[in-house]
Amino acid sequence: MNVTHISAECYPVAKVGGLADVVGALPKYQNSASFSSQVIMPFYDNKFTKANTFNTVYESQLNLADTSYPFKILTLKEPLLDFDIFFVDVPELLFKEYVYSNDDTERFLAFQIATLDWMLTWDAYPDYIHCHDHHTGLIPFMLQESFKYEAFRKIPNILTIHNAQYQGWFSHKKVNLIPPFNFENVGFLDWGGSVNPLAAAIKCAWRITTVSPSYMEELKLSANGLENLLNHESAKCSGILNGIDWNVWDPETDNYLVSNYNTKTVVSGKKANKKHLCDTFNLDVKKPLFAFIGRLVGEKGSDLFPEAFKDILEKGDASILLLGSGHDDTEIQLEALKNDYKGTYNAFIGYDESLSHVIYAGADFLLMPSRVEPCGLNQMYALRYGTIPIVRRIGGLKDTVIDISEKNGFGICHKDVTVSDITNAIDRGTSLYENNTTYKKLSKQVMGIDHSWNASAKEYIKLYKSI
Numbered sequence: 001m002n003v004t005h006i007s008a009e010c011y012p013v014a015k016v017g018g019l020a021d022v023v024g025a026l027p028k029y030q031n032s033a034s035f036s037s038q039v040i041m042p043f044y045d046n047k048f049t050k051a052n053t054f055n056t057v058y059e060s061q062l063n064l065a066d067t068s069y070p071f072k073i074l075t076l077k078e079p080l081l082d083f084d085i086f087f088v089d090v091p092e093l094l095f096k097e098y099v100y101s102n103d104d105t106e107r108f109l110a111f112q113i114a115t116l117d118w119m120l121t122w123d124a125y126p127d128y129i130h131c132h133d134h135h136t137g138l139i140p141f142m143l144q145e146s147f148k149y150e151a152f153r154k155i156p157n158i159l160t161i162h163n164a165q166y167q168g169w170f171s172h173k174k175v176n177l178i179p180p181f182n183f184e185n186v187g188f189l190d191w192g193g194s195v196n197p198l199a200a201a202i203k204c205a206w207r208i209t210t211v212s213p214s215y216m217e218e219l220k221l222s223a224n225g226l227e228n229l230l231n232h233e234s235a236k237c238s239g240i241l242n243g244i245d246w247n248v249w250d251p252e253t254d255n256y257l258v259s260n261y262n263t264k265t266v267v268s269g270k271k272a273n274k275k276h277l278c279d280t281f282n283l284d285v286k287k288p289l290f291a292f293i294g295r296l297v298g299e300k301g302s303d304l305f306p307e308a309f310k311d312i313l314e315k316g317d318a319s320i321l322l323l324g325s326g327h328d329d330t331e332i333q334l335e336a337l338k339n340d341y342k343g344t345y346n347a348f349i350g351y352d353e354s355l356s357h358v359i360y361a362g363a364d365f366l367l368m369p370s371r372v373e374p375c376g377l378n379q380m381y382a383l384r385y386g387t388i389p390i391v392r393r394i395g396g397l398k399d400t401v402i403d404i405s406e407k408n409g410f411g412i413c414h415k416d417v418t419v420s421d422i423t424n425a426i427d428r429g430t431s432l433y434e435n436n437t438t439y440k441k442l443s444k445q446v447m448g449i450d451h452s453w454n455a456s457a458k459e460y461i462k463l464y465k466s467i
């Protein structure tokens with residue numbers, strides 16, 4: 001049996017956030033569970049494509065309404081990954097330095113059409129098609145309604161929602177970009193007066209999954225306008241918790257770290273990495289180090305950081321380090337704090353994959369005060385590196401972190417997203433850190449929690465087979 005994953009991101013080829021991590025790991029684990037899994041993604045003009053060479057496996061033209069675009073399907077000359085990966089190269093639309101921009105309707109429609117056009121030429125079609133997020137959300141609709149793709153009608157397809165905030169809306173004026181379909185069924189595309197690719201997928205896909213069970217339940221109450229639809233379609237919806245790639249995220253082999261460590265050497269290993277991190281960012285190594293890694297957007301609660309950090313830093317008993325980029329306002333405020341709290345606060349505004357690894361290893365605590373968190377991978381990376389997560393009880397965070405006050409607890413949880421919730425949680429972290437023996441014991445304990453994809457990859461296979 002085999003599955004074809006279709007996605008805008010895949011690590012290590014192109015990563016904006018957690019979607020890439022999932023699509024870069026799940027196929028690997030599915031392959032090792034005796035299932036054959038491959039990925040189709042766009043060909044971007046980025047570091048990965050510059051560093052590698054590719055073979056052309058197919059060439060043709062696709063149509064967006066009356067405009068024709070040449071495209072190629074490429075594959076890696078030297079197989080680098082633990083799964084087959086194919087790239088859709090539409091030079092005019094997709095081959096850019098960025099993944100997302102403001103002409104995504106045309107870009108991702110071209111990606112989806114080229115993918116399906118190419119698949120029509122295969123000798124054997126996939127057993128399952130697995131789409132990820134709204135960028136591939138029109139595929140379930142096209143499989144069901146477009147005349148051209150009638151041959152695919154019986155292939156079970158699944159859409160995983162990694163983040164329902166983004167839905168890919170566009171005007172009905174552009175509906176003719178979609179290959180001809182039975183216009184009586186145009187309603188499948190619509191939600192609230194626009195074409196909504198995520199809504200279309202929720203209506204047409206054979207199964208819908210979210211990246212944690214709690215997020216599925218939360219979406220039925222609040223899903224940026226799609227809650228009624230999700231309630232209506234709930235019979236085919238379920239939540240499967242993400243995993244992490246234990247080979248990429250392994251403190252024992254991680255090349256980015258100055259000192260590798262395992263559960264036996266966690267105390268000395270973390271100490272060496274913390275020292276390196278504190279030296280690099282001019283932070284007081286004796287104080288507990290609280291870190292944040294992620295997009296600086298409302299969903300992550302990062303707009304509250306400037307005020308919360310000031311409150312904490314004024315007390316002088318903790319250090320804070322932040323890695324992220326996003327809203328201009330937040331970036332400016334977080335950058336400005338650097339001048340006021342030299343020696344206990346620093347921030348790297350930008351994206352840096354290697355630094356993220358060093359922070360997971362060197363920090364004592366990882367902050368995730370998310371307003372919305374479909375799953376969250378950072379808390380699982382933190383656990384793997386012996387770093388205690390401080391999370392808001394929401395979505396996947398609720399499903400993966402137990403508060404230290406509860407049975408078998410190992411993390412710090414807070415109920416709401418307010419400045420005082422964040423500062424109280426950090427204060428609890430500071431107290432925990434002062435109790436050196438308990439902190440060290442927890443740090444060792446959390447490294448043993450298995451959040452690898454082993455279990456969840458099998459759950460997806462079980463779901464495919466149940467269709």
Ligand SMILES: Nc1ncnc2c1ncn2[C@@H]1O[C@H](COP(=O)(O)OP(=O)(O)O[C@H]2O[C@H](CO)[C@@H](O)[C@H](O)[C@H]2O)[C@@H](O)[C@H]1O
Nearest residue numbers: 017018019162211294324350351352356373374375376377
């Ligand atoms: N500035 C920076 N520099 C370096 N690395 C950075 C970075 N900012 C973020 N990252 C990395 O990007 C990934 C973020 O993953 P998350 O799952 O936490 O969030 P995201 O919101 O992108 O994903 C969405 O999809 C995933 C996958 O399903 C869900 O887990 C999540 O809840 C949902 O919001 C991590 O690997 C993190 O280390």
